[in-house]
């Protein structure tokens with residue numbers, strides 16, 4: 735078990751792979767904090783298809799954030815979802831989740847990490863840029879409500 739102690743955060747935060755019993759809490763966070771709604775069953779599918787890419791942040795036995803990634807190709811991983819609960823944001827938890835995810839992907843011999851983000855989600859775009867991602871494409875009407883997406887990419891060896 736690995737613990738991450740964040741300087742600006744008074745409590746010990748654990749980042750670890752999701753377990754089946756965590757998935758209900760993850761679904762609740764996704765429902766409360768993400769604009770898209772997902773069928774609960776897809777979270778079990780994420781867990782079954784690529785558990786190495788499904789991590790949670792836990793503090794005092796409470797799940798406060800999660801990241802879901804997939805490996806569509808031998809050398810490419812995608813970040814599908816990343817969320818930190820509202821009252822735990824801006825404390826480095828998203829960073830801790832992303833860094834652990836990127837390390838896990840390096841261990842999987844992944845060379846590039848990609849993601850899509852709403853062009854209006856300036857917080858997330860700034861967050862990913864801070865971690866070395868670049869905008870490489872725009873996808874018109876990508877989301878259910880017709881919003882556009884940016885594709886962002888990170889070459890892992892430069893991280």
Ligand SMILES: CC(C)(COP(=O)(O)OP(=O)(O)OC[C@H]1O[C@@H](n2cnc3c(N)ncnc32)[C@H](O)[C@@H]1OP(=O)(O)O)[C@@H](O)C(=O)NCCC(=O)NCCS
Nearest residue numbers: 815816817818823824825826827828829857858860861864
């Ligand atoms: C994006 C998100 C995961 C960031 O998580 P977080 O734990 O708050 O992020 P961190 O505290 O690690 O922030 C790291 C950096 O991101 C940027 N950032 C994060 N929140 C920000 C905000 N509200 N305004 C401006 N910049 C912000 C800053 O550069 C910050 O660095 P700093 O603290 O040195 O200023 C979180 O805002 C979230 O859950 N948003 C809703 C879901 C979402 O949009 N997910 C991404 C698309 S799938």
